[in-house]
Structure formats: structure tokens, C-alpha cells
Amino acid sequence: MNFDRRELEKLVSMDDESFVELARIIASAAGANKMKTEMLLSNPELLKRRLSKLTPEEADMLINSAGAEKSQEILSLLRERGVDIGR
Numbered sequence: 001m002n003f004d005r006r007e008l009e010k011l012v013s014m015d016d017e018s019f020v021e022l023a024r025i026i027a028s029a030a031g032a033n034k035m036k037t038e039m040l041l042s043n044p045e046l047l048k049r050r051l052s053k054l055t056p057e058e059a060d061m062l063i064n065s066a067g068a069e070k071s072q073e074i075l076s077l078l079r080e081r082g083v084d085i086g087r
Helices: 005-013 016-030 034-041 044-052 056-064 068-080
Strands: none
Touching: 005 044, 005 068, 016 044, 016 068, 034 044, 034 056, 056 068
16 A cells, blocks of 8 residues: 555544544444444544554554455545545
């Protein structure tokens, strides 16, 4: 994936409500544990700070950790919301 830092910055600059809503959708698509997801999303500012510090390699590993099919689904969801972090 060709990582695009500007697009990641768009993601983390979203208002908290929109960011949390999108993160829930992504987590669900990835098959994440709902309880763990809600714990992470209880502090969206902290999560945004962590995401903003990702290197291209870390972002690639994070997206790909869900598997190829789910990764494509996640990238598609992000694109639908106007965020295209890579190809």
C-alpha cells in the first residue's frame, strides 16, 4: 500500500463524533471485539494521537492485519467517507 500521510491527517482531524462512528464501522468490518472497541473509543483524542504517529509501515501492518479481504473492505469504507490512506 502507498501510504498517504495527508489522508491520515484528515482522519484524525475529524470531529470526535464522526471519528468514533467511522471507527466503529471499521472495527465491525474487521471483526473486532465490540467491548474492546468501545474501550478504545472511550478516549477518541488518545486514539487520534496514536494514529497520527503511525509510520507508513505501521499503518500498512495495521490495515493488513485484518486479512486481504477485510483490509480492502476497510479501505473502501474509508474512501466512502472521503479518506483514502493508500492504494
